[in-house]
Amino acid sequence: MKKNLFAQLLYLAWLLALPGHASDDAIANLRQTGKAFASVARAVSPSVVFIQVEGKASRGVTPFFSPFGDEGPFGEDFFKRFFGDQFPGIPRTPRSDKPQEERRVMGQGSGFVFAAKDGLLSNKTYILTNSHVVENADKIRVKFQDDREFVAKVTGRDPQSDIAVIEINAHGYHPLTLADSSKVEVGEWVVAIGNPFGLSHTLTVGVVSAKGRTSLGINDYEDFIQTDAAINPGNSGGPLVNLNGEAVGINTAIFSRSGGYMGVGFAIPSNLAKTIANQLIEHGEVTRGYLGIVIQQLTSALAESFGIEASQGVLVAQVSKHSPAEKAGLRQGDIIERFEGEPVKDVGSLRNRVALTAPGTTVELVILRDGKQKTMEITIGKLTKDKQLAEETSQRAEDIGLTVQTLTPQLAEQFDAIVGEGVLVTEVRRGSIAAMAGIKPGTIVLQVNRKEVKSAAEFQRAVKESSSDKRLLLLIREGETQRFVALSW
Incomplete structure (x- = not known):
């Protein structure tokens, strides 16, 4: 212990004895880093626009929901899209059946001029943004850093990827180059530029935290770049750029308990944005x-x-x-x-x-x-x-917590099934492995361990045959969708 303490003291003394120019070099490096960010801001900001949208919305506050469901791990307000100070998020079904009044609302977001395919920029300036920024817009105004304002119109929107292109009749604005987002590396410096809370052309700096984020429940088609660069309401649609001043993504969403920055933001990668945007310009829609x-x-x-x-x-x-x-x-x-x-x-x-x-x-x-x-x-x-995508007695499978019934003509008609093709789940015991796997009453079990089951008795026999292995593979149908479920106990 004394030897370790002595070694630490010696190391500290050595550090204190280092020449002053060592710390001067470090400060000089930091100054150079700061100048690099300033250079990016000077190059990119003239291409970034502040978008103001006027439209209609139902009177009242639109509630939020978590993409993970009502019992999501972070509560109902964890995930919020950002669309100016309106924070529309993703709405729930209204709790009241009464028709709601419509009112005029103002929303805001960001966007940036981009270089479309050759020959597509002949008479217009195209601006990339998010679909949710300009959704239901009656009037769109864009403002550049030089304070020039223009009325824009929607060229095309793709809500499934949350990408939109708007256009203005103006020339002379430098388009941002869309980088090859597949070459972006985790840990690489990135800069977000936009209009959070209406504060025009705000720059924040961070790194790429992760790539290829999917299945977040934000969009239908997801391949997000995750970043810790501060992104807030109003940044939506603005560029995420590298140190070369090239756009690697479109800032789109955040994870937040408060609605503000908490270190986790998501951007649509530029490769996806480029493909969708050019289709919107050429055809007005996206073919998949x-x-x-x-x-x-x-x-x-x-x-x-x-x-x-x-x-x-x-x-x-x-x-x-x-x-x-x-x-x-x-x-x-x-x-x-x-x-x-x-x-x-x-x-x-x-x-x-x-x-x-x-x-x-x-x-x-x-x-x-x-x-x-x-x-x-x-x-x-x-x-x-x-x-876009014959026994009538019930049989209980105690080990997995399911009760099933053979499909009768009446049940088959009620649950849109076919007699002799599967069995109906009538009860799921709370806390059972079936419940934890997400199986619910009304589900049709088509196969057990890759073998079709036509009756409750067949289902029960198949479960018993698996009791020694304590493993079961079910093929189930919920609505129009089929999926496999593996159970073990």
């Missing part, structure tokens, strides 16, 4: 690819049930009839490991890649079926709105 499958994350429990190691891939829970996937021979229970040669990491990343693939394109999938790898080719279809 379609496979016709329902997929779910391959958890360790599901992987164990399928007798494989959960290294990567997603599980095919359902294949739609007459879909590109069915025509190519993809089956329920297949595990998609690679898409066009690249590993499939999670549900969100595969969904994004399929959506961004042009309809008519033939892609290669590597799947795992019954423990064996198989390569297949599938021609991507076009996603349209209509594709």
Whole structure:
């Protein structure tokens, strides 16, 4: 102990004896860093706009909800989108059935001039922002750093990715270059510029905290860059830029208990924004690819049930009839490991890649079926709105906490099912493993351990056969969606 203390004192004395120029060099380095941020601000700020929106809204305060549900881990106000001082978030269903009055409201956000495809900037200046910033707008005004103001109109919006393009009849404003966001690294310096709380052209600095954030429940299509650069209400739609002054993302959302900055912000990556924006300019809408499958994350429990190691891939829970996937021979229970040669990491990343693939394109999938790898080719279809996806006695499965009943014609009609195809869950014991897995009364159990069940008795026998392993793989249907559930006890 004394030896360690003595060593520490010697080290301290050595530090104190260092020449003064060492600390001077450190301060000089900090000055250079500060000048780098100032240089970014000078280069980028003239391209950033303050957006004011006038529109209609129902009278009263719009409540918020957590994307994790009513019992989310951080409470109801944890997640809030930011749209000026209105904080609309994502509304719940109104509690009252009475019609609400409409009132004029003012919202605010940010945006930035960007370089669209060659030939698309002939007569207009295009501005990238968030779809929710200009949603339901009757009048949009944009203000530049030089105090010039213009009336803008919406070129196109894509609510599913929360990207919008607006346009003004003006020239001479320098567009920001959209960087290759796939090359952004965790830990890299980034700068957020926008208009938080209406404070025009505010700059904040941070780092890239994470990449590829999906399944947050913010947008339908997610691939967020996470940053700790301070982002607040009003920053929405503004650029997240690197030290070269190139936009790597569009600031979009925050996690917050208070509605303000808490160190966790999200930006739509520039590669996704570029693809969506150019489609909006050229066609006024976004065309997305379609496979016709329902997929779910391959958890360790599901992987164990399928007798494989959960290294990567997603599980095919359902294949739609007459879909590109069915025509190519993809089956329920297949595990998609690679898409066009690249590993499939999670549900969100595969969904994004399929959506961004042009309809008519033939892609290669590597799947795992019954423990064996198989390569297949599938021609991507076009996603349209209509594709957005006999015993009467009850049997109780005590180990997992389920009570099921054979489907009668009356029950089948009531629950939109088919007699002889599965059994109906009539009761789920509170606190049971079935309840913890999210199974609810009204669910149809189609298979147990990859075998179809047609009656409550068959279901009970299948559960008993698994009692020694204490593991069960169920295929269930909820509404129009099917998914696998792995239970263990």
